Amino acid sequence: METIKIAHLYYDLMNLYGENGNIRVLIKHLENQNLKVITHFLTIDDPIDFEKYDLYYIGCGNEESFHLVLEDLKKYKKEIKKAIEKNKFFLVTGNALDLFGKYHIHLNNEEIKCLDILDFDSEQIDFRIVGEQFFQFTKLKEPLIGFQNRNYILKNINESSLFTVNEGTGYIPKSNKEGILKNNFYGTYLLGPILARNPHFTEYLVKEILKTKNMSYQKIKDKYETKAYQEYLKNTIKN
């Protein structure tokens, strides 16, 4: 039996919005494909091996957590860069995305040096962007649904975007692009359990993971995920 190894990074710091949901959904969907899934929950002071795992996940945290995590991650900068180049999977939601950019600029103009692995900056703003989101992913017909609640924007971006904005907020208000896609690095400001709410995106991700193991995907009908997604679209999208 093939094995997939998942690392949920900083599970006890970057967990503002039910992020554990993403890990639970991934485990279940991968197990449904007859894979053995090993999940490790790692945090500050745990040694993190950026070669060992197939997928790394980081969720959203408050400002203090963000800085603690940034300091801890800096010691792995080279390894993380290499892991992204070698097509390891990274799923990064909420402000965890900012960790990977060049600078994080505070409201008082202080520039915090980030991992400098991806080519963008993030900047704090003096208002919050809060609301439901509908994004388009080029590989999928149906939109992704989700939520944002942030007081930071992305700028000076020289990377590919992950989504286009159907409704909601992109890098900055009025931008129609959102998220960063580089190799198998999927980063978005969508927060919380995006995989639980977007079964089609989960399916896409699982297929991509299977490809790296030379395995083919078997369609398995879920009980409520797809129905929940469809109901939400039906109830929310204005005609």
Next chain:
Amino acid sequence: MMFQIFVNKLISLGCKLFKKNGTVLPGTFSYNIKQNILEKIKYPKYVIGVTGSSGKGSTTNLIAHILKSNGYDVVYNESGSNGIRAITTLILNNCTMFGKFKHDILLLELDEKHLHLAFKKNKMTHLVITNITRDQPARNGSLDLVYKAIFDALDGSTKLILNADDPGLMKAKMSYPGEIITYGLEKTIDSYTKEKNISIDNAYCPICHKKLVYKFYHYGHLGSYFCKNCNFQRGKLNYTGKNIDLKNQTMKINNQSVKLNKDILYEAYSTTAAYALTNTIHLSEKEILYALNENPIPTKRGNTYTLNKKKITLLESKNENALSYYQSLKYIIDAEGKKSVVLGFDNVSRRYKFNDISWLWDVEFELLNNSSIDKIFCIGRFRYDVANRLIYANIDAKKIILIEDVDQIIDIIQKETKYNIYTMVCFDMTAILKNQILEAKNGNN
């Protein structure tokens, strides 16, 4: 000022005459004339605030009860409306036309985010902070922002009564220039020692940022903790609740036996907080114990119905507040006998239009994976999301029933389960359920 007080009193009178709810409307007008009106009031000797993410309503009621039972002249926001407009209404209505507050004690349940609007110049003599937990993030942001909103409004002149079981609050001990009184609860039969693999807040020392060690947790991040690296700890409490026996509704506070009003843990917190506050403003132990033990608050009725020999209990659960859900879930599984549960909501919030449902994954629905649970009914617009979450809590899919027809909820539940029923739906569904229960009862007669 006189004009604003006049407007407030006039509109309040109008509300009374036309039988309209006058808790918020008068303040909406009077506050907007000149927003610094509350700074100009001549306040009494005691101005007491109660704030926090949860438990502020029940703590306020208990404090008011203890004070009133002993003949103190107290005014408080009994309705539970705790925003700036409701507070303006209340304060101005209890002032003379010259702005002198007419009673001895002003007691206010205060919204965490409105506190600084009500008391810019630190008129509060005492402030009880019950806890800061995840609650309505679309409005409040993260916990550190709520903490900041509260403490930005304080300058050290207010005496704080803090729940020391919350490390996120206890960090005030290191930075707050004023006096701090602490309270907390000792281990109960429901305390646990292992960190739960669900959402965790304040897991790290707020001083040196090393991971906190817990001797035990009550729920969420509330419990007894210490930092191995520095001196930060829950420490010795000024008011300790212990020997908590929820079944018999008794506990001890500083070694005095006290009756609990409800059989749920948050009541032990509220009672200890109310004890701490009233003792701090020099009520004697005898006075406090008289109010709690010999003259307790009459138990509220109206949330339990009997229908075809089945008991239906309606529990309030706040959406976007995982710990509020936790307490309701815990209450249900601890209740005697087999039972069924109704879950769901049409809208996440009544304050804003956003529907963020990520918090469903912060709620420990795993508790329902319990042999005493017969069926779980999912109702409301987000029933599939709730049901999906239950599946991930490893609950047997056969136990989960989705009700599509909102008009038939009670009928379907009656057909599908023969056990007592607990509902923990949100506000928008409670009214629908109440109506259907009453209709069904009338139909039976």
